[in-house]
Amino acid sequence: MNSDAIAQLRAGNPRAVARAISAMERGGASAREIVTAIFRYTGRAHIVGVTGAPGTGKSTLVNEIAKHYRRRGQRVGIVAVDPTSPFSGGAILGDRLRMQDLSGDDGVFIRSMATRGAFGGLAAATSDAVKVLDAAGFEIVLVETVGAGQNEVEIARNAHTTIVVEAPGMGDDIQAIKAGIMEIADLLIVNKADRDEVSATVAALEMNLNLKPKAENDWRPPVLKTIATTGEGVADAVEWIGKHRAYLEANHLLEVRERARCRAELELIVQRELMARLLRGVNGAKIEMLVEQIAAREVDVYAAAERLIG
């Protein structure tokens, strides 16, 4: 990208933004170049992670939150992370469906991210896409992730405010997920709040929160109810995002989170770069030979790793 393209990106031109994010997905030298060019313009957006199990209605909720910000005149970027899409091409379809809902508005930019094979590639591409939207002047960037796996937790760590979405009556497994992922929640939202079991779900979440000892000035995640399909409760959710931001600022925690974010990203990039360098220096045939020996149980996998690293 030349300086003209960077200027267009900073002005929020949708094509320039789209092109830059595509470069981030491809990775490599041109992605690096863009990051170098835009890095100094980042750090202004409020990054909101939204995570939750399938079926909770996250996507609809994220759309409604975006619309609410738009009504207030704020520019919103949405990055939807779908770890399953490498197989399906589902991300592109999803984008189109969502675009219909929010189309014709340059104040919103929506992009689904699909992994491009490499280990850690999705998390890195997502971070870089957020940087593009940040540099392009989107004040709020919503990062939506499916599921509750380690990857999702990593991506949530890259947010200033993390929203965990639940739905009432999703079965027994949900309890365990909830217990695990609640630690990262700044806001808990029970969506589909028109369902019967909503009060039981809210009560379970509140109880779980009460179990955890907190220091006096710690943030206590609110448990909110929304019906994303009708927009009910969304204004309240947006207000709580603002309250959380204000809390972080008042307690100088925004810097703490920002440093943690930067540290996590640095580690990820170092890890990928180390691997890339090793692979450049090693003969592919040597790797295949080692794999054969492991499969034949002639060499154990740790010993093989050592031989490879040398």
Next chain:
Amino acid sequence: MNSDAIAQLRAGNPRAVARAISAMERGGASAREIVTAIFRYTGRAHIVGVTGAPGTGKSTLVNEIAKHYRRRGQRVGIVAVDPTSPFSGGAILGDRLRMQDLSGDDGVFIRSMATRGAFGGLAAATSDAVKVLDAAGFEIVLVETVGAGQNEVEIARNAHTTIVVEAPGMGDDIQAIKAGIMEIADLLIVNKADRDEVSATVAALEMNLNLKPKAENDWRPPVLKTIATTGEGVADAVEWIGKHRAYLEANHLLEVRERARCRAELELIVQRELMARLLRGVNGAKIEMLVEQIAAREVDVYAAAERLIG
């Protein structure tokens, strides 16, 4: 572990097995030592990955499959991978609940794995736990994972046979997940098949399978129905696991899968080891200084990574 402990492990002594798996979770030198000692005794177990979204009843189904194998006199190991448990200690609770159901039987060993912080740590510990059970003579090892994230896909890649569990009527998001994760399925199981929407779910899965062009001798995943809570359909599922194994053997695909498994594991270990070596060689203060500079937007994160690697 001394040679006596290794002998006890190979004899299937539950305490020796439990101790070895705990060492795997902790990682480090003693985990490596155990792998080196047992590696030559591995490669015998049939590794069955079971994955699916929360609420599908996977755990109950896995228990029922294990019981069915036990009735046939086969020894079964279960590794339940819960990527959310680092926060909650939920894994241990889950183990206890499940133990009640299958307790007092040395022919079954159940263990939940929780990640121990490090990047890729859970996948590595899981692989190593499977090796322990394999070396301890468990003929079938069931690896159960929650969700459909990239991590879960990685863990499923470590199986010879992968089962994807669905439940009827889990909401709209499920469609996308299904589309993504179906590529890794050798068996598709619609559990909770006493629910109304079961035929719609089965039909959707079958349709999706039909969309994919297959070569003549390709494996076509069956779509099975189970009600894990009553055991209905479980015998059929076990029979299909056996058919898939026979298919792999007849087409020399077991070796292909085994090599892919070994390659993935080798990569993971190399990646972690490279990072560990880098961190040993770098001053912690230098890393913190770089993080400060990134947070202040004085250095971009890729440039910082380069300085660290040097």
